[in-house]
Amino acid sequence: MKIADVRVTLADIPVTRPHTMSFTTLHAVNFAFVRVETTDGVTGWGEAACLGGPTWSEESAESVAATIERYVAPWLVGRDASEVEPLRLEMARRVQGNPFARAAVEMALWDLNGKAIGVPVHRLLGGKVRDRVPLSWSLAVADPDAELAEAHAKVALGHRIFKIKTAAHPVAQDAERVRRIREAVGPDVALRADANQGWDRPTALRAIRALEPYRLDFVEQPVPKWDLGGMAEIARSVSVPIMADESCCSPHDAMAIARLGGVSILALKLTKSAGILGTMAIARIAEAAGLGCYVGCMIETSLGTAAYLHVALAATPVTWGCELFGPLLLAGDVVRRPVQYADGAILALDGPGLGVEVDERRLKEWTRH
Known part of the structure; x- marks a missing residue:
């Protein structure tokens, strides 16, 4: 399963009421959605949610997107998507810190692998x-x-x-x-x-x-x-x-x-x-x-x-x-x-991969333009 394409989409979704924490009051969550596709057409999705910028940690949706697009996607294309552990280790070596970005990519790989063999990630x-x-x-x-x-x-x-x-x-x-x-x-x-x-x-x-x-x-x-x-x-x-x-x-x-x-x-x-x-x-x-x-x-x-x-x-x-x-x-x-x-x-979710199907039309409603 060779990886053919890696794409990141930034989106913002409001919360239904302000969410007040010790470090911020949240009005919307910022997202980086990752889509990984193989040469045989199998797709996997991942997500990193950030609370109003680099507030909870040093990462933001924007930094997640930049890290993946510049420092992960270029070498990930062409690699075997089934090798989740080797790819995880290589991401950790090439990208210090930035766990939200690395998690979103790894999440998409798990989704893709589960779909490819027809079993849930669990x-x-x-x-x-x-x-x-x-x-x-x-x-x-x-x-x-x-x-x-x-x-x-x-x-x-x-x-x-x-x-x-x-x-x-x-x-x-x-x-x-x-x-x-x-x-x-x-x-x-x-x-x-x-x-x-x-x-x-x-x-x-x-x-x-x-x-x-x-x-x-x-x-x-x-x-x-x-x-x-x-x-x-x-x-x-x-x-x-x-x-x-x-x-x-x-x-x-x-x-x-x-x-x-x-x-x-x-x-x-x-x-x-x-x-x-x-x-x-x-x-x-x-x-x-x-x-x-x-x-x-x-x-x-x-x-x-x-x-x-x-x-x-x-x-x-x-x-x-x-x-x-x-x-x-x-x-x-x-x-x-x-x-x-x-x-x-x-x-529990028992469908293949993560068990949910991304609706790209619904995603587009929240995508940044």
């Missing part, structure tokens, strides 16, 4: 260990009353897990938000909090202790990503489990976190880890270290969500569910039939 990863993954909805609404109304509406639709975006406001305000949400949804709904690196060590300790009465499942990334020692120290000082996200992008990061101890959960994201293979490596390290995993998101369309879902289905330590809600928050999609949800979970 089967290529060893098979699925679950048929559905519990779904967490992120509460990130600036207006407190609107946030409560959103939580009520989601509970009525079957959602039983909420992650509350924190650290954009003072600790007392966040604690009050969490108190009101807990009171509104009741004791049987799971709550988590995500600071997105928004606190320093003393603020994180104060904040987490203020949130402890509301029975949180975990607090995600309370301190800056470089402060692994601080995160371990905080994890040992509070009763709420701590999850590493921005601090855990590579297998090396996962090893360092496991050695330091304290942290209980690793967040998996395909784009921060340069693709499916890097993400599965982190999951294996978590499993060996006795840690749980959770599959996060960058608010992808059904295309990127499908890729993340195959990992969530196949990685054994994903015991904390996922937040693959992107298609529910975005104002539009790029596939013919979106991923499916039921009873507070996202359902």
